[in-house]
Amino acid sequence: MSMDFAPPKYAQVMTAIQQRIRDGEYAPGDMLPSETQLVREFGVGRTTVVRALQTLAMQGWIEREHGRGSFVKGRPESPAERVRPGLSTVEHAESAENIVSVARVPAPRHVATLMGVDERTPVIARHRVMRQGDRVSAAETLWFPLEIALGTDLDKPDPLRHGVRQHLQAVKHLRVDHVTERLTARKPTKEEADLLGSSSAVLGVMATVHDPAGTVLLVLSVALPGDLHELEDVYQVS
Amino acid sequence: MSMDFAPPKYAQVMTAIQQRIRDGEYAPGDMLPSETQLVREFGVGRTTVVRALQTLAMQGWIEREHGRGSFVKGRPESPAERVRPGLSTVEHAESAENIVSVARVPAPRHVATLMGVDERTPVIARHRVMRQGDRVSAAETLWFPLEIALGTDLDKPDPLRHGVRQHLQAVKHLRVDHVTERLTARKPTKEEADLLGSSSAVLGVMATVHDPAGTVLLVLSVALPGDLHELEDVYQVS
């Protein structure tokens, strides 16, 4: 008995209609069959049809007008995928070659500001590099407040096999909720230049990583050599 | 007869719960009252409560777990606003001080590639600068295929009072639909350095602007001095 699960009926109705829109059977501007007709065609209750149509409307596939009908809008609306340097930094699994150093240091001014603590408060600084073949393709520093790092392996120079985010989740049940990222172009610092080799312009990313309550879990800084990295973004214009 | 409209009940339930989340009565992580309890409290049917809760879940206010309950997620959070250098470039109205030069030139290789035409095909190149007080804060070049510029003022050195996007829309009914943007850090070119004054690192933005059918309306390149610009982005983690 394989017991495969059929998706719920309202979802079946949704995907059927989406398919017809994609196929052009229902073209943009067309009126969809009325709820009553769809009830007959799919053999389900009106509750089910209405739920499917209202969900499609919320997702932007169709528009519903009281008293007139439902109309194809035809723009499924792509949610604008984008590369997230801050996110991939906390997702990436570590290996021994990644770790440059891990130390307890006084917080630099900009890090302290982002954490909302006093300058020179002790924090854990975790320096890492990413490699592409022979070249170092990124120099990263992650700063953790002491109370976050407490009880974790974040202050130890051993590689985290499943990435920082997983580690925080598994060890202290801390959930990463959102990331604030600021990006600029600058020259590499002396330390970064030593690691990166090339001394041209770098993309500088500063990010703060928050839990659902807004608490700062960590602050991170990434230097991406400009000759190796392009960040691509596609977006709809209103 | 003032005929005031009462909002639908499911919306009333929604706003009541949203208010309690904002007030902290329901704190992030808390379990909401069960559907049955809410039915009793608000004096409505379960259908109504479920619709309110499912809508709140879709909007990200709460999370619902089958068999366990509904839990406050506590993020009204807007859908990640971000600066779009490519978009603001085609939106911005021009004035006489913005225009550096407008000329018909053979397409550089990278521009030709993005347009999908042969290298050295003639195109219109429109060079502009943006100013912040005394400093030049951005050097922009917009390349237009000849057939796009034909019949417009894009190939004339006069300022466009309503921006490139409006002009294309008004004169040739061309609609900007989406933008593909690629961003990197680099050193300014000689021409850009002359315009920008400072010769440090710049954020280089290359963007292609498309109409709904995917046709390239223009290609643009922007150089933003790293010491003047930060691009900020906030995003939810799944």
Place this chain on the structure above:
DNA sequence: CTTGCCCACTCGTCCGCACAAGTAACCGAG
């Protein structure tokens, strides 16, 4: 012709009910 009403059709909302399925705590058999 114009006006106003009626009617058929649309979607919007709401109810009560039913059953499925996931969760967690309790409790007794072993």
Place this chain on the structure above:
DNA sequence: CTCGGTTACTTGTGCGGACGAGTGGGCAAG
């Protein structure tokens, strides 16, 4: 003690029915 079943909760899905309200066309009175 551990294991497995029972039970009381939770949410997920689905139905049929009901009434309200907006829309647009037909139609008869004026």
